[in-house]
Amino acid sequence: GESVGLHLPTLSVQEGDNSIINCAYSNSASDYFIWYKQESGKGPQFIIDIRSNMDKRQGQRVTVLLNKTVKHLSLQIAATQPGDSAVYFCAETSNSGNTPLVFGKGTRLSVIA
Amino acid sequence: DGGITQSPKYLFRKEGQNVTLSCEQNLNHDAMYWYRQDPGQGLRLIYYSQIVNDFQKGDIAEGYSVSREKKESFPLTVTSAQKNPTAFYLCASGFRSLNIQYFGAGTRLSVL
Helix, strand or coil, X not given: CCCCCCCCCEEEEECCCCEEEEEECCCCCCCEEEEEEECCCXXXXXXXXXXXXXXXXXXXXXXXXXXXXXXXXEEEECCCCHHHCEEEEEEEECCCCCCCCEECCCEEEEEEC | CCCEEEECCEEEECCCCCEEEEEEECCCCCEEEEEEECCCCCEEEEEEEEECCEXXXXXXXXXXXXXXXXXXXXXXXXXXXXXXXXXXXXXXXXXXXXXXXXXXXXEEEEEC
C-alpha cells in the first residue's frame, strides 16, 4: 500500500507463497499504469503494464489488477522467490504519450527463505 | 551493448560546486527524463525532454539544469543553488508515443 513519510511500507512473505502489492493512484484521468521493480542500488525495471480498458493483465508469474472505481491497482506475484525481494513502484499517466509518469512511493517486498 | 548508460556511478560534490551527471542512450528513444530518489522515497521528476533542443521542468527543477543537444544525450547539472543535492539520480528514456520508460543504473551523489 501507500504511505507518506520516510519509511516504505514493507510486505514480508514466505518463499513459495503468493504476494499482493497494492497501490492507490491519485488521478482519475490516468488511463495507463505500469509496475516497476527496483533492486537495491539499481534503476527500476519494467515488470508489467495495463491500460484502463482492461481490469486484468497477466505476465510470467505476475498479474496486475485494475479497479478504476476505487482507483486501485495491485500486483500479484505467484510463488514468490528470493529474487523477487525489491521495492515495487506503481506509476500512472494518461495514454497521450506526452504526460510524464507519476510514481507512487513504493512497497518493499521481503521474501523469507 | 544497447541501453541507457549513466556515469559516474558515484559522484562527490564540494560546497559551491556545480557537477554534471551524464546520461546516454542508444535505443533511438525520443524522450529522456531525470528523476531524483531520496532514501525510502519514490521518484520525483526533475526535468524531461521529448525532442532535441527542448525540455520541460518537472516537479523539483530548482537548482538543476539540463540540455538536449543530441537525441542520445541528456546531461543533468546539479548547481550550487541546490542546497540538498545528496540523492540517487536516475535517468530514463522512452518513445514519445508510448509511456514506458526504461531506466539507467543511477548515479549516487554525495556532498563532501
